[in-house]
Amino acid sequence: MIKILLVGEVLNHRSFNGANKALPVLASCLHNAGFTQVVQLDLERPDISMNDVLHEVTDADLVVFSGCMTPQLPEIDRDTLIVSDRLRQLNRSHVPIIVGGYAAKAIADIAKITPWITAFADGEGEEMILEIAKSVDSSTFSHDTQIQGLAFIDDNGKFHHSLATRVSNFDDIDQNFGLVHIPEVHDMNIFKSNDGKQLKTAQLFTQKGCPWRCGFCNKSNESSQVFRLSSESFRRQLRQLKQQGYAAVYLDVDTFTVHDKAFRQEAEILHQEGFVWGSNTRIDQIDLEQMLYMVQHNCVYMFFGVEHTMPEVMLAVGKFNGSLQSQMKQALAYPQQVEQVFQEMAKAGLPSSYFVILGLPKAKLGESSYEPTTFEDDMTTIRFGVEKCDPDFLNFNMLRFMPGSVAADVPNHPAYSCVRPSGGQPITAGYFLPRAAEYFGYDVPENHGVYRLCESVGRNQPTTTAMNAVRVYETIHDT
Known part of the structure; x- marks a missing residue:
């Protein structure tokens, strides 16, 4: 063997x-x-x-x-x-x-x-x-x-090169087989006991695939078909985790509420097996009734990215599915939807995080072209969040070009090329490795230390040309 x-x-x-x-x-x-x-x-x-x-x-x-x-x-x-x-x-x-x-x-x-x-x-x-x-x-x-x-x-x-096919049945896989728990790395501070003690946290995925193709996401070039873990396998693995002293579960999936019946069943199982839990979804895929159901079944955290509130930006980044007319309708309705969902988070008792991506491209409405967002564009979105949404947390990220995403991979992309360090050329893995970037002559922006305030941007990551150290500092200073 x-x-x-x-x-x-x-x-x-x-x-x-x-x-x-x-x-x-x-x-x-x-x-x-x-x-x-x-x-x-x-x-x-x-x-x-x-x-x-x-x-x-x-x-x-x-x-x-x-x-x-x-x-x-x-x-x-x-x-x-x-x-x-x-x-x-x-x-x-x-x-x-x-x-x-x-x-x-x-x-x-x-x-x-x-x-x-x-x-x-x-x-x-x-x-x-x-x-x-x-x-x-x-x-x-x-x-x-x-x-x-x-x-x-x-x-x-x-x-x-070839791409492995998506695995449609993962019921027999023990997702924590032989895992050695590392508290300082694996535990998440969103999961605490009533007396404030950290709960031992496990991660599970109950679904694979996302029906949306947000261009900035490194899963946007993957299959949009969603495959699910069976209830039997889910319950079996939760019971194994309980025996190992785990008390909290983070469901590491793209859109937890993509199927209403399935998410309710998973929430019920988590509640029955005695876990507190959290996950991710989209703002346009959750409502107050669903939030209340989650909270009743031990959910203490639900994350979704706002990204931006300008319709021109939402159109440029590929946030929505459907025809152009449908996307425009969704983009125009998005700010009100964001405000409503954050108000509903407060009503449901879920902590809220207002997550913004700085330096995105935006569409020039009435024209077939794109341009970078400005400092004022980003500040408008941030002010909207602070004043209208009253979130518990405010998170900044910068547009990063991750191979596997539409933003990085598509040559001469009509929107992303205007903020991509390589212009019309794709961002490849070599941009992340200094010796490769030097060998091939890639122009990799030098990421100032202040960029670390934007969701831990490292120094070797290609970032949007719309941002620089001064703009990052001023964005944080003026918030």
Whole structure:
């Protein structure tokens, strides 16, 4: 039986707490398929370091850096090279090193200059990891493999890429299989007991897919079909978590209320199993009656992004579905909808967070063109939130171009190109890795330290050209 090493990289700049779910999910898939010699090494654990990884690779047959995010590419680049050097010292250079997660999006440039990474795994890994493991186990894994989802450079220097198909049935996966709880990383301060003590927090996904394609979201180029976890599997996993001392659950899904009947059933199960919980949805997919139902069933947190309130911005970023006429109608109604939902949050007793994205593009109404939002545009949205919505929290983000999103991927995008550092050219993974950006001559904006106030923007992240350090400071100062 082959030994498989799953490595989770450190996330230096995080907007919110949470676990690297890829490690237990992939380990569970492998275990279910008979691959029981799987070691999970999450480098965010205080008791785990690269020395532990180097120790385990001495007899590993496959090394997978799992659940990697694009902003982690500098750390991934460094640590995969360390692993590769160690394998070479052991005369085991044949052992594949795979990198999976959103970090594998738009990866062609990095793949060309990173020969020590065997392949990148793009898309959902639950089925792909089994194909890779079977191939390694049968000694047939090579650059010529046809495994769906692998991206790599072949021996002739040609880049190959495919996207793994979405997994429609994930009922048999234990999403917390072998997970070692890290309180300072996994627990979320939105979940507290009545006496103010932090509750042990788990994450679960009960659905995959989002019917909307907001251009700034790194899931906007994925399938819009929604697949759901069965009630039986959900209840079984909650009971396992309860036995392990968990008291709170964050449902890490895109739009919790996308199906009314399904969300009510999940809320009821969470209540029956004795958990407090929270999740995410859209402002145009929730109302007071639904909020009250959630609160009655132990919901203490529900997040949704406002992004902006100007109709011109909402049209430019692709916030809504439907015909242009329908989108315009939704955009014009949006500010009133935002105000109403925040008022209803207060009535329901749910804490509210007014989340704004700075530096978005906006449509020139009456023209077929776009331009960057101005300082006053953003301040108008912020003032609207403070004065009309009276939120408990105010959150700023800056438009960041994440590979996998419409904003980053689409060449000459009519709206996003006017605020994209690369103009009409796509933003690729190489923009996030300094040595790649230097090699290919990419113009990456230098992110001032004040940008960290905008949801932990790191220094190697391509951000909107509409913003600069002075504008960020003045936005915060004038709020």
